[in-house]
Amino acid sequence: MSEPILATRNLRKNFGALAATDDVSIDLRAGEIHAIIGPNGAGKSTLIAQICGGLRPDSGSVHLLGRDVTQYSKQARARSGLGRTFQISALAMEDSVLENVVLGALGASGNPWRFWSRALSDASLTAKAEAALERVGLIEHRHTRCAELSHGQRRQLEVAVALTLSPKAFVMDEPMAGLGAEGSKLLTAFLDQLRAEAPILLVEHDMDAVFALADRISVLVYGQVIASGTVEEIKSSRAVREAYLGEEA
């Protein structure tokens, strides 16, 4: 089996007596979508924060492209190829759509120390930004103020900003949250192609999307991975049905 692009090894994080992350080892391999599901309070957000650098684990490690990035800051992980989208949109609301994506392109260029040239006249930045907007279908809204976008459009913009970084791996925290049926369907189709470019670690509550997209699913309950496998394996797992899918199944 090929080397994983993104991996956690025996990750642990305690908040007082609560084990929010309890010996979690997961992999994300090239070309796949690996979904993390679990009931509320299972520790999904805590896990994501440790992968992306917002929280330091008590023990264990995070590896990106075979490199140990456990001690890296959020910025350093982003520069090493980790692209992230947020559960609650983190966008510059006062700025235009284009400016938000140009920020991503600027991050990718690694050099914000330009005080003279116009950012929006810099073809190397705008070309990349507009290409990303084109892909998520927001190009005609490029001059709209971000605050005026619909919720669904903000989700698309989140993805566009992540695209500008040409990441080696995506971590997406509930990209479908708050989207209508139509919006989820579009985004599902988009993520389906995106996995060929870079694998996606997908935290998602929308089970239709998860079952449609995931190559593998890991189920997190009380900070532990209780099951990991293909969609079929997870659907038929007794432990998962009891712990999580319970009533629905």
Next chain:
Amino acid sequence: MIPERLVNWVVFAGLLAVPLWAIVVDEPFTITLVTRAVILAIAAVGLNIALGIGGLVSLGHAVFFGIGGYAMGILAYHAQTYTSLDLFGLSLAGTKSMPIIWLVAIVVSALAAWIIGLLSLRTSGVYFIMITLAFGQMFYYFAISWSTYGGEDGLSIYVRNGFPGLNTLVPIQFFGLCFALLCIVLFLNARLQNAPFGLALNAARQVPTRVETVGLNPMRLKLVAFVISGAITGLAGALFADLNRFVSPTMFSWQLSGELIVLIVIGGVGRLYGPVVGACLFVALEHWLGALTEFWHIYLGLILLAIVLFARGGIIGLLTGKEGAHV
């Protein structure tokens, strides 16, 4: 509503027209008054880079204003007394040359801003306000106890410093110099705001997490903004001291830091001409209302209250009908 560009041009033309009119009717004091507004505007333009774009509410910008003032005072003092300035074992001569004084004011303020910023930017919100205030007070009390340079009484400089090719003692010539510097500073500010750095800084104010996830360091962006901001306010301090031919610890006072914030809020936070409009209004009120009553600050306070409650975009926001500084 009026386009912002038009408002800016009217303010610009007004700043130029009033002193010219004052020459015609021979009112040199009016020129001095407008010069004062221009210098305060430069100081506030400096602060607006940190405050308006970077979101850094610094209640210690008088530190840089004072450093600029003392850079002028100390250099000119040694020049007028023909004494040498002993620094780190070097014996330096004073100077009465404005370009050199400005350069020293800018470099020393930038250095101070870098050190203060490095320490203060570890905090945010109210703590940032308090720590910058604390630095301001440190400099204020240091200046009071610095007897070599006049302590509490300050330093008087007998003749205004010189600029090659100009007679700076003529009010309109000194005004022209200050006005030219304001233009340069505004131009730099406009470029910076639209440049990649401005875009990133603007985002760092709104959503630091986003800036981090694209691989940039919001702290470092804010620190650089703080240094640029401090350097510009320092330059204004040197001009202010030259205008009055006097420096004293009040240039370091927290009231002055507060006034700079008030100027910006009145004019329009984050707007290019916000500080200019604020400074003009401030000086006008200080002059006209100050002549009527000693308690003119009450009226300034009422205006500030009205703006904060009803016109968050300041006067420029009111005129242009746009509350936000952006788009």
